[in-house]
Amino acid sequence: MATAPAASDAGSKSKLLVFDSKEDLAVSLAKYTAELSQKFAAERGAFTAVLSGGSLIDALSKLTEPPYLESVDWSKWHVFWVDERVVPKDHEDSNYKLAFDGFLSKVPIPPGQVYAINDALSAEGAADDYEACLKQLVKNGVIAMSTATGFPRFDLQLLGMGPDGHIASLFPGHPLVNEKERWVTYIKDSPKPPPERITFTFPVINSSAYIAMVVTGAGKAGPVQKALSDKQTSSDLLPIEMAVLQDGEFTWFTDKPAVSLLQNK
Numbered sequence: 001m002a003t004a005p006a007a008s009d010a011g012s013k014s015k016l017l018v019f020d021s022k023e024d025l026a027v028s029l030a031k032y033t034a035e036l037s038q039k040f041a042a043e044r045g046a047f048t049a050v051l052s053g054g055s056l057i058d059a060l061s062k063l064t065e066p067p068y069l070e071s072v073d074w075s076k077w078h079v080f081w082v083d084e085r086v087v088p089k090d091h092e093d094s095n096y097k098l099a100f101d102g103f104l105s106k107v108p109i110p111p112g113q114v115y116a117i118n119d120a121l122s123a124e125g126a127a128d129d130y131e132a133c134l135k136q137l138v139k140n141g142v143i144a145m146s147t148a149t150g151f152p153r154f155d156l157q158l159l160g161m162g163p164d165g166h167i168a169s170l171f172p173g174h175p176l177v178n179e180k181e182r183w184v185t186y187i188k189d190s191p192k193p194p195p196e197r198i199t200f201t202f203p204v205i206n207s208s209a210y211i212a213m214v215v216t217g218a219g220k221a222g223p224v225q226k227a228l229s230d231k232q233t234s235s236d237l238l239p240i241e242m243a244v245l246q247d248g249e250f251t252w253f254t255d256k257p258a259v260s261l262l263q264n265k
């Protein structure tokens, strides 16, 4: 595995990890996540973990196996989605179903600490409802608040990126990337199907304590290169380039094809 500091902005740290295989990436991601879970459980008595959909869930497979299955204190986990498709929870397109089948059904997280969206509501209603749920959990002290931004500060967001440079359901050129007030919002014209989704906004993503950005495959080399090159003050930033932590640590978990366009890998 190669490791290098990546381009970063003031106040945040950024690290680039490049793995030889999916297996090596999954082993490292499991260790990283387990260590953060232990740290936050000890510090705050809770660990708030945010999941995306897509290939990320496969990359979490090693957490469901020994030694982590036994050593992680799963009772401290609270699980959220950075984005969700507005479909029933048992639908093939549901990020909840993807995470349940591949991860959550294999580890003993208390079901009451897994915060799925209300799939009986419209996109707009589900976004409002999810935001209200987050606000309640901030009040209860389960989710931390960022004193720097006034937005919730999740302990760890485990995210993926699409080949167009989108993260969560924040797509290039879509006005939602500029949302500054809401915690959770909705989209009805997602360019990636299905069209109706809810998503965290950038202020919430960028207030995290830690982000693991899991990106593999040659199809993503372009946006990886753009994001990790010295940032220009450009008006056409990809969503991945707008993921800049205010005060946190951003770690890229990648493979060689994904970083193949970088100069100094």
Ligand SMILES: O=C(O)[C@H](O)[C@@H](O)[C@H](O)[C@H](O)COP(=O)(O)O
Pocket: 052, 053, 054, 055, 056, 083, 084, 085, 095, 159, 160, 161, 162, 163, 166, 167, 168, 169, 192
């Ligand atoms: O619901 C979604 O569509 C996802 O949350 C989305 O943001 C995903 O994480 C990326 O598209 C990367 O997906 P892949 O890793 O499968 O390419």
